[in-house]
Amino acid sequence: MATTELPLPALPEAHHEEPGGIVDYLTTVDHKKIGILYIFTAFAVFLAGGVLALVVRWELASPGLQAMGENTYNQVFTMHGTLMIFLFAAQVTTGLGNYLVPLQIGAADVAFPRANAMSYWLYLFGVLIVVSSFFVAGGPAAVAWTAYAPLSTREYFQGTGMDLWIIGLAVVGVAGILGAVNLVTTIFRMRMPGMTMFRMPLFTWGVLVNQLLILFAFPALTVVFALLFLERNFGAQFFDPTYGGSPILFQHIFWFFGHPEVYIIILPIFGIINEVIPVFSRKPLFGYRAMVFAFFGIAALSFGVWAHHMFATGLVYLPYFSIMSLLIAVPTGIKVFNWIGTMWRGSITLSTAMLMSLGFIVVFLIGGITGIFLASPPIDFAVNDTYYVVAHFHYIMVGGLLYGMFAGFYFWFPKFTGRLLSERLGRWHFATFFIGFNLTFFFQFLVGLDGMPRRIADYEIERWTSANVLSTVGAFLTGVSVLIFIWNFWVSIRRGKRAGDDPWEGNSLEWVTSSPPPSHNFHHLPEVHSERPAFDYRHRGDPELAPVKTDPERDPDRG
Amino acid sequence: MTDEAGVLLRVSGFGIVAGVIYWFVSDFEALGAISLLLLGFGPGFAGLILIQEQRHRGGTRESRADAMRRFAGIPPQDPPGPKDLAAEDLGVLPLPTIWPLAASMGVAVLFTGLIYGLWLVILGLGLLVYATWGWLAAVNRENRYGRLQADTEAPSPQSGPTSDPRPYPDPGPPSGP
Ligand SMILES: [Cu+2]
Numbered sequence: 001m002a003t004t005e006l007p008l009p010a011l012p013e014a015h016h017e018e019p020g021g022i023v024d025y026l027t028t029v030d031h032k033k034i035g036i037l038y039i040f041t042a043f044a045v046f047l048a049g050g051v052l053a054l055v056v057r058w059e060l061a062s063p064g065l066q067a068m069g070e071n072t073y074n075q076v077f078t079m080h081g082t083l084m085i086f087l088f089a090a091q092v093t094t095g096l097g098n099y100l101v102p103l104q105i106g107a108a109d110v111a112f113p114r115a116n117a118m119s120y121w122l123y124l125f126g127v128l129i130v131v132s133s134f135f136v137a138g139g140p141a142a143v144a145w146t147a148y149a150p151l152s153t154r155e156y157f158q159g160t161g162m163d164l165w166i167i168g169l170a171v172v173g174v175a176g177i178l179g180a181v182n183l184v185t186t187i188f189r190m191r192m193p194g195m196t197m198f199r200m201p202l203f204t205w206g207v208l209v210n211q212l213l214i215l216f217a218f219p220a221l222t223v224v225f226a227l228l229f230l231e232r233n234f235g236a237q238f239f240d241p242t243y244g245g246s247p248i249l250f251q252h253i254f255w256f257f258g259h260p261e262v263y264i265i266i267l268p269i270f271g272i273i274n275e276v277i278p279v280f281s282r283k284p285l286f287g288y289r290a291m292v293f294a295f296f297g298i299a300a301l302s303f304g305v306w307a308h309h310m311f312a313t314g315l316v317y318l319p320y321f322s323i324m325s326l327l328i329a330v331p332t333g334i335k336v337f338n339w340i341g342t343m344w345r346g347s348i349t350l351s352t353a354m355l356m357s358l359g360f361i362v363v364f365l366i367g368g369i370t371g372i373f374l375a376s377p378p379i380d381f382a383v384n385d386t387y388y389v390v391a392h393f394h395y396i397m398v399g400g401l402l403y404g405m406f407a408g409f410y411f412w413f414p415k416f417t418g419r420l421l422s423e424r425l426g427r428w429h430f431a432t433f434f435i436g437f438n439l440t441f442f443f444q445f446l447v448g449l450d451g452m453p454r455r456i457a458d459y460e461i462e463r464w465t466s467a468n469v470l471s472t473v474g475a476f477l478t479g480v481s482v483l484i485f486i487w488n489f490w491v492s493i494r495r496g497k498r499a500g501d502d503p504w505e506g507n508s509l510e511w512v513t514s515s516p517p518p519s520h521n522f523h524h525l526p527e528v529h530s531e532r533p534a535f536d537y538r539h540r541g542d543p544e545l546a547p548v549k550t551d552p553e554r555d556p557d558r559g
Numbered sequence: 560m561t562d563e564a565g566v567l568l569r570v571s572g573f574g575i576v577a578g579v580i581y582w583f584v585s586d587f588e589a590l591g592a593i594s595l596l597l598l599g600f601g602p603g604f605a606g607l608i609l610i611q612e613q614r615h616r617g618g619t620r621e622s623r624a625d626a627m628r629r630f631a632g633i634p635p636q637d638p639p640g641p642k643d644l645a646a647e648d649l650g651v652l653p654l655p656t657i658w659p660l661a662a663s664m665g666v667a668v669l670f671t672g673l674i675y676g677l678w679l680v681i682l683g684l685g686l687l688v689y690a691t692w693g694w695l696a697a698v699n700r701e702n703r704y705g706r707l708q709a710d711t712e713a714p715s716p717q718s719g720p721t722s723d724p725r726p727y728p729d730p731g732p733p734s735g736p
Contacts, residue, residue, distance in 0.1 A: 027655035109652055114659050114694065121663030129671060163674045171670050175663075188563045188609075197562030212570065216598055229673070252590050296566070300573035303598050304581070307591070317585040324577075520652060 029113035030519055031098050034120050036416070038095025041124055042088045048131075049083035050482065052076050057440075057475040060468050065458050073457035074142035075161075079134075081145030086169055087127050089401050090214070090261065093268035094179055096408055097207035099416070101183060103510035104201045106192030106528070108520045111185040115178055122175035129168030133161040141165040144455060146258070147228070149239035149250035154232045163232060166225045173222045180214040183207060192509075194528035201508035201531065202291055206271020209295045210264050213302070217260035224253040248315050255306035263302045265397065267295060269404030270335060273357050276407050277339050279504050280354035281346030287338040288531055294338075297331035311377050312384045318377045325375035332368055336361060351504075352426030356407035359434050363403060367395030370445065385455075388448025391441045398437065406433070406485065413492070414499030418515040421496060425488035433481035439474025443467035507532040561613055565629050567606030574599030656697050661690035 025033060055076050059067045068076070102110055110116045133140040138159030143152045152162060187208045191200070200208075228250070230236035237243035239250055278285040285291065304324040307316035339361060348354065370392040373379045383389060406429070413421045447467045452459060459468075502511040511534040513522045526537040578595030585591060669683025 024655070026660055027657045029653050029655060029659070113653050114656060114698075117656075117659035118663050121660045122666060125663055125667035129667060160674060164671075167670045167674060171667055174666065197566070208566075212566075212602070216570075216601065220594065233673070249590070253594075256591075256594050296569060300570060300577075303574065303595065304577045317588070320581060320584050 029109075029117050031102050031110045031113065031116060032416075032517065032519075032521075034116055035095045035097075035099030037120050038098055038123070039092055041120075041127065042092035042095055045083050045088040045127060046092070047482070049080050049088055050479065052080035052083065054475055054479055056080060057472040059457060060459075061472040062465060062469070063459055063462065068457070070457045071142060072139075074144075074455075075140050077455060078141050078144050082130065082141070082165065082169075085145055085261065085265075085397070086172060087123075087130065089265040089397065090176065091123060091172075092405055093207070093210065093265065094176075094183075096272070096405075096412070097183060097203075097210070097268060098179075100412065100510060101186060101204050101207050102190065103415075103513065103517060103521055104204045104508045105187065105190060105195050106509050106522065106525050107186065107190035108522070110182050111190055112182045116182050119175045119179035119182065122171055122178065126168045126170075126172035126175060129164055129171060131168075133164035133168070136160045136164065146254060148254070149228055149231065150247055152228060152232075153239060155240075163229070166229050166232075170222060170225045170229075173218050173225070176214050176218045177222075180211040180218070183211045184215065187211075192525055192528065195509075195533075198289065198292070199528060199531045199533075201271075202274035202285065202288070203268065203271035203508070205292055205295055206268045206274070209299045210267040210271075213260045213264045213267070213299055216303070217257045217264065220253050220257040224250060224257070227253075248310070248313060251310050251313065252306070255309045256303070258309065259306045260299075260302045262393075262396065263298055266400050266404075267299065269360070269401055269408075270295070272404045272408040272411070273339065273360055275506075275508065276353050276357045276411050277342050279411075279506050280349045280351055280357075281343045282349075283342055283346040284507075284532060285338070286341030286344070287334070290334055291338055294331035294334045297334075298328060301328045301331070308375055308380070311380045322375055322377055326372060329368065329372050336365060351410070352421070352423055352430055353407045353410040353504075355427070355430045356403045356410065359430065360400060360403035360407065363395050363399030363437065367392060367399055370395065383448060385453055386448040387444040387452045387454055390454045391444035391448055394441045394444075398441070402433075402437075406430075409485075411504070412510075413489075414503045415510055415515050415517070417493055417496075418499055419492055419496030420499045420503060421492045422488050425484055425491070429481050429484045429488060432477055432484060436474045436477030436479075436481055440471050440478060441474070443470050502534065502538075505535075505538065507535045509533050512537060561609060562629065564606045564609040564613070567602040567609065571599050571601075571603030571606060574602070653701055654697070656694070658690050658694035658697060662687055662694060665690050 025037060028034060028037075055067065056073070059065070059073060059076075098110070098116065102108070130140075136159070138161055140161040141147065141152075141157075143157055143162070147162075147165070150156060187200070187204060191197075227236070227238045231238055231240075237245045239245045239247050241247060274285060274291060301324055305321055305328065307321045308325045310316050311318060311321070339357075370388070374383070374389065374392060410421050410426055413419070444467070447464050448454075450464065452461070452464050499515055501513065501515050504511070509522075509525070509528075510517070512524075512526060526533055526540075528536075530536055574595050574597070576599075578592050578599055581588070581595055582592040665683050665685075665687030667683070668686060669680055672679030672681075672683050
C-alpha cells in the first residue's frame, strides 16, 4: 500500500538543538526552510534578470546605440534570458512546491530531506557559477539563452564565460533532476491515509506533472551541454559538418528539453490558479478530473512538439509538429473553460490573489492564441525571429508565470509568515503591473508583424520608435510594480495584519495547520474523504455540507 | 494498478505511440524517434516496477476491468482512509546537517575544475567524498539511535513517542474558523 506513511509526529526532539540564524539555514533539512531559500534565491535572480531587461529596453528606446556596444548588448540579453528561464522561472515554482506539497498531502517532510537540501545547494552553486561569468575576461556568454551550436562553439565564441555558463547550468540541471526524484517520490509515497491521487490538491498535481517533466526533459539538456562542453574544450566534433557532425543536432536535443521547459514553468502556475480561483469564488473547482487530465495532455504533447522551434530550418517534417502544437490548445482550452466555469455564479472576492489570477487568464489567453498562429508553418515562416515571437513568449512566460507567482505569493504569504500582505498595496501592485506589462509587450506584436527582428541592439526604421518607446515606458512601470511588491513584503512581514491559520477559508490541508506550520507540519490531521479536506473539516457536523462517505469496507488500503 | 502506475504508464503510452508515428511520418528521422521512444520506455519501466512492487505487497485486489478503468482515468470512488495508524508508519525527520551543503560544494568545485584544470577536479572530488562519508555516517547514526527510540513503544499518532521525556504537545483542536 503506497500511501500510509504517517506524517505524525516524528522524533520531535530532533529539533531541540537547532541552532538559530544563518547556521540554521545552512544545515536545515526542513522542506519549508528549503522552500523559502529556493524562493528567495529565485527572486534575487529575478531582480537581476529584471534589471538586465530594463537595460535592454533602455537601449532599444530609440534608434542608434546609446548605452552599449553590440557585443555587450548580446551579453545583456543572453544573461537576461538565462537568468529568467533557467535560474528563476523553473526554480521559484520548485520552491513553492517544496514548501507546499508536503503540507498539501499531509506529510511531515519530503521523502528525502537531506537530498532536498542538496538540490537547493546545487542550485545555488549553479547560480553562482553562471553569475561569476560576469567577472571573467571577455565577460559572460553572448549567444542567447538557447546557445545554438555551432554559434556557441569555440570557433565562433571564445572565452571562459561561455564555459562557466555551460557548467553552471549543468549543475542546476543535476539539482533539478535530484529535486524531481525527491518531489515525485514524496507525492507517490508520502501521502497521508485517505489522500488518494485523485484527492490531491491541483497545485500538488501541477507540481507532480512539472517534476515528471523535469525528470524526462532535463537529461536532454544535460546531454546537449555535455556535447557542447566536449566540443569546446576537448576537441570533439558533434556539430561541425566537415567532420561528419550535424549543426542541427544541437537544436533537436535542446528543444526536446526546451519546449517541455515552457510547461515545466507554467504547470505549477496552473496549479496555483486552480487553488486560488475556487477559494475566492466560494465554489468547488469545476471539472477536477478534467483538470488533471489536461495537465497530462499538455505534458505529453509538450514532448512531441520540439521542432516547431525549427520550422525555418527547413529540415523538419512540418505537418507532424504543426498538428501536435495545435493540439496543445485543446487541454489548455479545457483549463481556461473550467476556470471560467468555476467562477460562474460564484460569489467572487476580488482579493489581490484573485486579481492576479484573473490577470493571468487574460494574458495567458493572449499569449496562447498568438502561439496558435505560430504553430502554423506559413505564419511562422513570416514572423520567425521577429518581435512577434518575443511578445508571444513574454505573454506566456512573464504573463503566465509572474501573475501566477504573485497570486501564489499573496495567497500563501499568510501561511508562510502568519501575516497578511497589504491588500491596498497589492491593488497598486496589480494595477501598475497589469498596465506596465501590457504596455511593454503588446506593441511588440505590432512591430514584430512589421518585421522588426529580435536580438538586435539597434534599428534604423523610424516608425518602430514609438512602439519601442511605449515598450520601454511599460518596462519601467513594471519595474515600479515589483518595487511596490517588495515594499509590501517589507512592511507586511513586520506590521502586517495577523492572518490566523486559515484567512481565506482554503480547501487543502495546509490551511488546517498553524501559520507558519510547526517543524513537523501538523499537530493534527483531519480525515480525508474528498479533494477539499480543509473545507470538509470546517463544515464537519453540518449535514448539508458534510461530504458523502463512501463505503469504507471496500478496499480500504488502495492508493 | 495504482494511480501512480497509471500516471507513468500513460506518459509511456504517449511516448511509444508518438515515437512510432514520428518515425514513419518524419521519413525515419532517428534522433526524435529515439527521444520519444526513450520517453516511452523510461516512465513505462518505472510504472511496471510500481505494479510489480504492488503485487509483492499483495496487490490492490482490483479486478482487471477496474484496473483498465483506472488506466483510462475513470477509477471507482476511493474510500476514506483508515483512522488509526500503525506505529511503524511514523516518519522520522532527520537532524539538521551540513553535509548536503558540503557535497554540493564538492560537485560545484569538481564541475568547475573541468574548465580550470585537474587540481580543482581533485579538490572537488575530495570534498565530495569527504561529504558523502559524513553524510552516510550521519544517516547511520540516526538510524541506529533515532529510530530505535521512536520504535520502542507504539505511540498513538497524536501523542508522539511516549518514551520521550518531553512529550509532544497535545493535538489541540486546529485553530481557524
Ligand atoms: Cu515550443
